[in-house]
Amino acid sequence: MANKMKNCPECGKIFIDTGAGMCSDCLRKEEQNEIVVCSYLRDNPGSTIKQIYEDTGIKERTIMRMLRAGRFIGKGDISYPCERCGTMIKEGRYCHKCSQELQADVKRMSDAINQKKQAVKKDKGVLKSRGMYLK
Template sequence: MNNLRNCAECGRLFVFVNRNICPACIEKEEEMYERVRKYLKENPGVPIQEVSEKTGVPEEKIIRFLREGRLEATSVAGGLTCESCGRPIKMGFLCDSCREQVAREMKEIAGSSKLAASKEKERRGRGMFIADRIRSEQERK
């Protein structure tokens, strides 16, 4: 079966391979990447805004390249920052400590649902115990 998808960029239908955008948009993106890379090579340390203006590549695309690690975060002024606390990072979305925090919270959520499950079991166990008692009391009558 054809794995058809709508391109996240232009909306055109295409056969999905490994990206959610169509080959034409991938090509366009590669071309944008090259333009940004070249510009930064000649003008290191400029703000993303300026890179965007000079290359015509949207800022969010440039940030994506940075987050994906395709461009050095240090090559632009201000670099890349943690989405949570705003600390400078080299790539990705979060700094190390925020990433740890998220991992810890995920673990806690998993743990609390396990706890809830064991409480539920306990509750049901007690319920059965009460039912047994009622039954035995009825039998006594």
């Protein structure tokens, strides 16, 4: 498989993406940041991303990316806002309320699709019986 040339999302430099998603310089920086955030969390469990940023200078965006990658699981407590409503949460992407609402949305959508399918089936059935009638 050929490696892809890409612009590093952090510094904009062109690099060969081997799956890390950023250039080796930024990757090294990211690894250092991760160690800093992990030790910060050990000393300050339950911190918010904002607090970490204020005390360590590591960008919120970077911390969020680490969080989504599951880097801090089991390494300490961290709070961050729900992607939907901004409530502070400690795991997943959404708070309890939003994930319930999102699940309900998904169910409603799949119900609607199922209903449509049923309606199509019914239409076809009607056509068929009509056809038989005409014969």
